[in-house]
Amino acid sequence: MARNKFGLARKIPAEVEQLVRKSCGFGCVICGAIPYEYDHLEIEFHEAKVHDPDDIVLLCDTHHRMKGSKLLSVDAIKRARKTRASENSEFRFKLPATSRDFEVNWAGNIISASDNSIVVDNAPILSFVRTDNELEPLLISGQFRNRYGQVVCDISDNCFTSRAEHLGDFTLLNNRFRYSLPGGPMGLAFDLSDRGIDIKYAYHVKDDVHVFAQGDLLQVGNLFTSSKFRASRFYDVKHGIVVESCTPNFVYDGVDLNKFPANEMIGAQCSRTYAGVYIERLQRYRISSNYDRL
Ligand SMILES: [Zn+2]
Structure with missing residues (x-):
């Protein structure tokens, strides 16, 4: 009816x-x-x-x-x-099962890391632990922040928890998760399956570190060094991208990431190494030796 x-x-x-x-x-x-x-x-x-x-x-x-x-x-x-x-209420959901070859797709850039996808100041946004449990061969943990540095999504052993206070809205339609910030701007968007997480939008900020994903662009860096990735692939690495902050309490509000001087990595491939890309605190930038441009 x-x-x-x-x-x-x-x-x-x-x-x-x-x-x-x-x-x-x-x-x-x-x-x-x-x-x-x-x-x-x-x-x-x-x-x-x-x-x-x-x-x-x-x-x-x-x-x-x-x-x-x-x-x-x-x-x-x-x-x-x-x-x-009350503003500090929490909601949660659990990813039912995860396959061993779980892939993280950051706006068209695939990172299949054995331990951590992207690590910001020693805190992984997504980290993985392999288990012997047939039903849950991979346990995901980590933390997504928003552009103001607030934690919007906390993940512990495949259980996702979010505090309502930093959210304008949150919807779940099938496996499509969409967060928006108070006032309407997009906060975080990803699609989940047992095979992987497909990140459509993220703007993760911690001090002056930014991890921005949208469209076909993944941009990662700090105030001194920033890197733009498109159609790149990291596999058989322990950590995908490691980035450290330089300036505490930096506020990104109103900053145009597009204007950051950035290295462009298009169709890059990286494998069999400890960290695919390492953006260090002291204005140093290192690409692993197993890095190719196609
Ligand atoms: Zn209930």
């Missing part, structure tokens, strides 16, 4: 969904889990005249079933929503 007896379409308008996501802290209003569904709280859809954001909540499958069988009362859900709406 596309419309109910009052002519209300089943599809909740996008702007109402966004309000609901925010009020529920971007995850199940009870436990913070993803995936979730939109649930009409008191007035069931067939009796509703409008899609009222105050009467819609996010519920995971478990808590949706508990509500259906009256194990979870409407009052309890409303109380939980008050807590969830």
